[in-house]
Amino acid sequence: MRGVKVSLFGFGNVGKAVARVLLEKERFFRERYGIALKVVSVADTSGVVWLPEGIDLQEVLLVKETFGKLSAWTNDYEVYNFTPEEAVEDIDADIVIDVTNDRNAWGWHLAALREGKAVVTSNKPPLAFHYAELVGEAEKRDVPYLFEATVMAGTPVIGILRENLLGDTVRRIEAVLNATTTFILSRMEQGRTFEEALKEAQSLGIAERDPSGDVLGIDAGYKATILHCVAFGPITFREAMVKGIDGISQEKVKEARSRDRTVRLVAVVEKGKVIVEPREVSLDSPLAVESHENAAVIKTDLLGELAIKGAGAGLKETASGVVSDVIKAALRIA
Structure with missing residues (x-):
């Protein structure tokens, strides 16, 4: 069983939907693909929760639903005030997921790729303005850069x-x-x-x-x-x-x-x-x-x-595209 560490950026509606799929289908992914996905960090606009041994997704979802922001989670976890660039460089992860609306995310996508980390994203502007640079860097580093959910949510037109x-x-x-x-x-x-x-x-x-x-x-x-x-x-x-x-x-x-x-x-x-x-x-x-x-x-x-x-469109539908790419990246890494 290969463990694959994941950092999740963006914990609004889509990010929460992705977390729910990773939580609810954890056993399915283990049995079908031999992959154990471990979320080691989750970030929203209030801060970054990071635990190298893995975050309890059920708990992080409860905190977000109850308080509306991760920075309220102060009892069991430390909340870091990282920029995305700092987070992708400092946090030990195999896959970086970007489900934010950050128009400037291409910069930290590049940073992640240069660190040898796979990137999975539903964020459209980075690709609409910087496709050649991002895909070129991924090919140069031989790491996955996947973006199915940017077009038609989970309907696999990009894959086709x-x-x-x-x-x-x-x-x-x-x-x-x-x-x-x-x-x-x-x-x-x-x-x-x-x-x-x-x-x-x-x-x-x-x-x-x-x-x-x-x-x-x-x-x-x-x-x-x-x-x-x-x-x-x-x-x-x-x-x-x-x-x-x-x-x-x-x-x-x-x-x-x-x-x-x-x-x-x-x-x-x-x-x-x-x-x-x-x-x-x-x-x-x-x-x-x-x-x-x-x-x-x-x-x-x-x-x-x-x-x-x-x-x-739709939360489950977009999560389908994101998680499918996460599995592709995990299998390639494994």
Whole structure:
């Protein structure tokens, strides 16, 4: 049985979901893969809890749920005031998990890789702006750098492109990558205005208090940029052409529906080109998704057209992508 030490950065909703999976499926991972995952540190914005012999995940979840911050956990554990860079350098871990929203996390991803540590992340901006540098460093050090959950949560589009279509030349990818905009557009088809649909999405927790990242197409643009990097080679988000749904009227949505079509925020990815914009798609298209689903249609020279559809949001769904990558990294390390 090989023990693998893990540092978890980010203990909001996604981080807690990842911790629950690691806790609840510990026996499954031991029996199926021969891997014993030991979380040696957990960090939120209040501090870093570090115990080399391993943290009780049940207890850390209880503290977070009860007090809302790890710094309240003062009885049994010392809470350190490390920066992420200090933590990845000082804490002895095999795998660093980043489920934060830290736009500057690429710096400490690099630090972890240079320490010979695998990195697993759901954090999009580091890859959307620094893919070449990060992946290049991981290849140079021969350590895993895995990011399935950055695009389509746990639906394995990154894995398909990175690991399965190795003999194919990808020609084009069309995808719907943002569930919040899909929800808003669906509600507009039912008669709500954009403002009404957005408020409902916010009340349900589907949209953030500041929804600009979703409605302006930025989130989908990050994801489409990452797809380009994997399928065609490195670019940055600055090279993407992005237009959101904020200019879409109720009339436009209803008129499309009257012709058996639906408006969705569609990403089109071709070699050297990323475009994200509202487009009409046929109701029988794989891209005519509803609710929190995402979809991608990958066109290649050999396979032809491959459609993949699944959850593009959700805590368990995102945790699925993160933990899958953790297992991949652990098996490679072992």
